[in-house]
Amino acid sequence: MLVTGKEILQDAHKKGYAVGAFNVNNMEIVQAIIQAAEETNSPVILQASQGGLKYAGVEYIAAMAKVAAEKAKVPVAIHLDHGTDFTQIVKCIRNGFTSVMIDGSKHPFEENIAVTKKVVEIAHAAGVSVEAELGKIGGTEDDITVDEKDATFTDPDEAEKFVKETGVDYLAIAIGTAHGPYKGEPKLDFDRLKTIKERLNMPLVLHGSSGVPEESIKKAVSLGINKINIDTDIRLAFNGAVRDFVKNNPDVYDPRKILGPAREAMKEVIKGKMTIFGSVDRA
Numbered sequence: 001m002l003v004t005g006k007e008i009l010q011d012a013h014k015k016g017y018a019v020g021a022f023n024v025n026n027m028e029i030v031q032a033i034i035q036a037a038e039e040t041n042s043p044v045i046l047q048a049s050q051g052g053l054k055y056a057g058v059e060y061i062a063a064m065a066k067v068a069a070e071k072a073k074v075p076v077a078i079h080l081d082h083g084t085d086f087t088q089i090v091k092c093i094r095n096g097f098t099s100v101m102i103d104g105s106k107h108p109f110e111e112n113i114a115v116t117k118k119v120v121e122i123a124h125a126a127g128v129s130v131e132a133e134l135g136k137i138g139g140t141e142d143d144i145t146v147d148e149k150d151a152t153f154t155d156p157d158e159a160e161k162f163v164k165e166t167g168v169d170y171l172a173i174a175i176g177t178a179h180g181p182y183k184g185e186p187k188l189d190f191d192r193l194k195t196i197k198e199r200l201n202m203p204l205v206l207h208g209s210s211g212v213p214e215e216s217i218k219k220a221v222s223l224g225i226n227k228i229n230i231d232t233d234i235r236l237a238f239n240g241a242v243r244d245f246v247k248n249n250p251d252v253y254d255p256r257k258i259l260g261p262a263r264e265a266m267k268e269v270i271k272g273k274m275t276i277f278g279s280v281d282r283a
């Protein structure tokens with residue numbers, strides 16, 4: 001059933017588990033996520049970045065996600081990931097998204113507060129939940145690039161002021177993760193996470209979670225992470241399955257036969273994440 005991000009994440013926050021937020025760019029990815037959620041009885045967040053909306057069109061993403069959510073036997077929220085453009089954010093709200101991220105992390109602190117407050121006001125008026133970002137999460141994906149040196153961790157004092165002044169529902173924090181594939185093993189600042197959780201006592205979000213070792217993810221969940229963003233690991237599962245199939249079936253040209261195994265491979269990866277996050281049987 002279609003719910004807001006806040007409904008899903010408040011439960012996760014209260015009971016100490018995390019919910020996967022998986023990026024969608026086409027029908028097979030949407031189906032893989034929903035199948036994984038139903039097979040594990042997990043709540044789940046379908047999310048699209050601005051890059052994903054550019055690729056598929058907001059109407060297509062919204063239509064697929066709404067059908068999927070309304071038919072699903074588990075709670076599903078539809079989330080805009082890394083929204084930076086106010087018009088785009090309003091467009092998502094008008095298209096039925098139940099959660100939006102305003103990523104003001106590239107602005108100075110006071111400006112991040114200002115842009116975030118503006119989105120909270122309009123989103124809450126429409127019954128839509130809001131995620132914001134404080135501190136800079138490094139790494140590269142299609143539309144997001146933050147150099148290592150510019151990646152700055154979230155300051156607990158600033159986080160307290162930020163949340164009080166903006167009224168956001170959940171906060172993406174920078175504690176050592178980065179978007180996209182890792183070169184070495186990411187070292188997460190768990191002490192910082194613990195302090196921020198104690199000070200804010202609200203749902204927290206981890207970006208750049210693909211490739212983070214399982215024990216680090218479990219420790220982050222135990223210390224208060226409740227929404228975990230995954231994109232790269234889904235891309236890698238899709239990519240591997242398609243390449244394998246095409247290599248082994250050079251004469252097959254039916255997209256259903258090529259994309260079907262990719263859907264299955266993505267589903268298995270996503271079910272594994274839900275187990276690690278602790279969202280299994282929480283629906």
Ligand SMILES: O=C(COP(=O)(O)O)N(O)CCCOP(=O)(O)O
Nearest residue numbers: 051141142143180208210229231232
């Ligand atoms: O935090 C994450 C996922 O990080 P991961 O890929 O490292 O799992 N995200 O917000 C996904 C960002 C995807 O952006 P784009 O569609 O522009 O490439």
Ligand SMILES: [Zn+2]
Nearest residue numbers: 179207208229
């Ligand atoms: Zn992200």
